[in-house]
Amino acid sequence: MISTLGDADGNHKGNFILLDGKTFEPKACWLDEEKSVAFNYDFWYQPRRDVMISTEWGTPYLIKKGFDPKHAVEGTGNSKGHYGHSVHLFKWSTHEKLQTIELPKQDGAVPLEVRFKHDPASPYAFVGTALGSSVFLLKPGSENSNSYVAKRVARIPPKQVEGWLLPEMPSLITDILISMDDRFLYISNWLHGDIRQYDITDPENIRLTGQIFIGGSIHTESGVNILNDLELKARLYWVVAVLFGPCNIHSYEYERNLLLNSSNLQEPPAALYVKGKRIEGGPQMLQLSLDGKRLYVTTSLYRQWDEQFYPKMMKTGAVMLCIDVGDNGGMTLNENFLFEFGAIEGGPYLGHEMRYPGGDCTSDIWI
Numbered sequence: 001m002i003s004t005l006g007d008a009d010g011n012h013k014g015n016f017i018l019l020d021g022k023t024f025e026p027k028a029c030w031l032d033e034e035k036s037v038a039f040n041y042d043f044w045y046q047p048r049r050d051v052m053i054s055t056e057w058g059t060p061y062l063i064k065k066g067f068d069p070k071h072a073v074e075g076t077g078n079s080k081g082h083y084g085h086s087v088h089l090f091k092w093s094t095h096e097k098l099q100t101i102e103l104p105k106q107d108g109a110v111p112l113e114v115r116f117k118h119d120p121a122s123p124y125a126f127v128g129t130a131l132g133s134s135v136f137l138l139k140p141g142s143e144n145s146n147s148y149v150a151k152r153v154a155r156i157p158p159k160q161v162e163g164w165l166l167p168e169m170p171s172l173i174t175d176i177l178i179s180m181d182d183r184f185l186y187i188s189n190w191l192h193g194d195i196r197q198y199d200i201t202d203p204e205n206i207r208l209t210g211q212i213f214i215g216g217s218i219h220t221e222s223g224v225n226i227l228n229d230l231e232l233k234a235r236l237y238w239v240v241a242v243l244f245g246p247c248n249i250h251s252y253e254y255e256r257n258l259l260l261n262s263s264n265l266q267e268p269p270a271a272l273y274v275k276g277k278r279i280e281g282g283p284q285m286l287q288l289s290l291d292g293k294r295l296y297v298t299t300s301l302y303r304q305w306d307e308q309f310y311p312k313m314m315k316t317g318a319v320m321l322c323i324d325v326g327d328n329g330g331m332t333l334n335e336n337f338l339f340e341f342g343a344i345e346g347g348p349y350l351g352h353e354m355r356y357p358g359g360d361c362t363s364d365i366w367i
Contacts (some may be wrong), residue, residue: 001030003040010061014040030095039084042113047367048120050092055111055127056084066308069166072109072131085109087127089148101150107134113175117182120366124203128173128187135187137203153206156189157230164224174301177286180361188283190301191217195283197331209329213269214297214321215279221271274338280313287354288361295323300350317342318351
């Protein structure tokens with residue numbers, strides 16, 4: 001089954017194509033033509049609970065032209081808009097759409113990747129929003145309920161910057177991944193340049209346990225100056241509140257919750273060099289070994305967007321890196337591993353998705 005984003009003219013129109021498992025010939029659409037959704041992108045299903053969730057990106061003919069911020073503002077998420085902000089729930093066995101959850105437009109803009117926990121009985125799923133730079137937990141509204149609700153469990157605030165394409169830089173969460181033991185959630189912030197690891201043992205109160213920078217747009221050689229960083233401000237506010245008491249309890253709780261999952265960054269990270277090569281681009285697609293000890297990452301998102309935000313990568317090509325994961329969390333770069341797509345004959349190439357031939361954390365679904 002393959003998700004589709006648009007029609008033959010590049011307008012947004014979401015559906016799913018079913019392929020023959022042996023010949024790979026198209027057989028049918030998963031949704032009836034009149035029941036297609038406005039936007040589409042990723043999907044994940046939990047057969048034991050008979051539910052599938054799909055996400056939304058944007059209008060294909062505009063995506064192909066690169067990112068224009070005005071398209072994200074003009075009617076986001078409705079039939080006249082250009083980018084989505086909703087997730088859709090379907091009954092897996094009948095293909096019936098059960099529910100559409102509209103995420104908050106600011107934090108919920110452009111939900112890309114969705115992942116259920118691997119436990120086939122678990123009702124919990126997570127979705128990462130690109131422009132909204134937030135992580136939402138999707139869960140039943142009540143015990144044994146067929147309807148779901150969305151709860152924001154993490155947010156990476158945009159940074160006010162100068163020397164960049166826009167005055168405000170979102171983190172741009174482009175991929176999320178759950179370890180096979182359902183212990184850790186990983187997210188990639190393609191523009192800010194970091195990968196974050198969260199303990200999701202308690203899915204409603206996730207906890208930041210690791211962070212590592214892989215290129216990005218705010219390192220010391222990027223030419224970008226950070227004018228205002230809300231994560232750093234939250235940390236300072238928390239210190240003041242602890243020492244002198246909060247001046248506003250609601251603001252205090254908000255800043256405290258933000259701090260618990262905020263970056264430990266105190267100053268711009270250094271540019272990353274591996275085997276003498278400076279890494280261009282930012283952390284994008286993720287893949288984790290089945291034992292949870294090796295996290296692989298590539299740096300290319302989509303050619304037109306790569307060219308817009310990381311033009312030097314057009315000459316160097318993308319790379320794949322390996323990150324070692326500690327037994328109790330935490331991440332360390334494996335400095336001996338570097339795969340250069342730019343070194344392949346006929347390149348430079350922009351490597352994107354990664355898969356294990358025998359199944360992996362981003363494709364295995366248990367019955």
